[in-house]
Amino acid sequence: MTAPVRTRSSADLIRAEEPVLAHNYHPLPVVVARAEGTWVEDVEGRRYLDMLAGYSALNFGHRHPALIEAAHRQLDTLTLTSRAFHNDRLAEFAESLAELTGLDIVLPMNTGAEAVESGIKVARKWAYEVKGVPADRATIVVAAGNFHGRTTTIVSFSTDPEARGGFGPFTPGFRVVPYNDLAALEAAVDETTAAVLIEPIQGEAGVLIPDEGYLRGVREVTRRAGCLFIADEIQSGLGRTGRTLAVEHEDVMPDAVLLGKALGGGIVPVSAVVARREVLSVLRPGEHGSTFGGNPLAAAVGSAVVELLRTGEFQQRAAELGVVLRDGLTALAGRGVVGFRARGLWAGVDIDPAIGTGREISRRLMDRGILVKDTHGSTIRLAPPLTVTAAELRSALGTLGEVLEAGS
Secondary structure, three states: OOOOOOOOOHHHHHHHHOOOOOOOOOOOOOOEEEEEEOEEEEOOOOEEEEOOHHHHOOOOOEOOHHHHHHHHHHHOOOOOOOOOOOOOOHHHHHHHHHHHHOOOEEEEEOOHHHHHHHHHHHHHHHHHHHHOOOOOOOEEEEEOOOOOOOOHHHHOOOOOHHHHOOOOOOOOOEEEEOOOOHHHHHHHOOOOEEEEEEOOOEOOOOOEOOOOOHHHHHHHHHHHHOOEEEEEOOOOOOOOOOOOOHHHHHOOOOOEEEEOHHHHOOOOOOEEEEEOHHHHOOOOOOOOOOOOOOOHHHHHHHHHHHHHHHOOHHHHHHHHHHHHHHHHHHHHEOOOEEEEEEOOOOEEEEEOOOOOOHHHHHHHHHHOOEEOEEOOOOEEEEOOOOOOOHHHHHHHHHHHHHHHHHHO
16 A cells, blocks of 8 residues: 555545534544555544454445456446446456355345345235235334344334434334344244244344254254245345355255345445345336446446355365464453353354443554454454455464453
């Protein structure tokens, strides 16, 4: 990375945001100006190791050469047609994504929340037209502690007071059960149930990994009840956990998978509902859409992402480096770390509250050149790009150890 052009300092830029940006975020006080691979630079030229990867949107690191090349190539020819016309990139994207996931049909959208909203609409339509649920009676079972987005409908079934407070009235039709509780889930399912919508691993909740057999149990419950199993893999999918999809750890095939974040390669927003033919075939022209969904630029980048995953190299890296991550966190247990959960290159780390809150620990790590983000309380999450090296991982974990020791 070359030296940044210094026009306004980090402090100046942070102050400039204050009066003109809505305060719906509370970012750490670092102003990123340039990035490459696993590293970012602020406007003063200070370098930081990115251990968050845009909440998995940057699974392949910043500005991966293959993805940048695909974007540049497409920018020179065609960027947007809307879905009023066909474009020459969409078929390849849909074919490759369906093949990668083992499902049949792709509904391209833009953001993760759009993919979730689309999945909800499709599940309800399927319930009425295929299952025979009476009109406007369809229900969807979800898990407490979920994070599926922040639209009005999605926060209607959130259990996070910050996500819900002040945004009612809420959309009906959802039943919330405890996560990782098959008995509660089965009890909530009845003849009106269109789908069970869950995250195979709950990211925002602190990287909560369910017990072995839970996902297989969800699949069996939904099969017996004749409803859909929809897996939100927006954070957990596309290599993050050491498999293409997190459900693969239990050899489970949902009826529909929701993808986003890493699907856009950290370049453009790309999301999708990928499902069995019977499920997505309920949609007809005019019933659902998106001006930018499936645009040529998104399709070109998305196809390049699928190509990177096709060989299994990134899934293998996440699995192998996940051992390094887990070993490093195990070594910190009892030395400021009171618990952690890890799968692949993804971990939720519970810090002794006496040492600091999650935000305070994130700030201290930032001061030492490591970027992470807190979730709730004294929990931080680690989700480096899948391009991270073992040496970089060990260095980051070593720095975390120093921060914990200094705060104890």
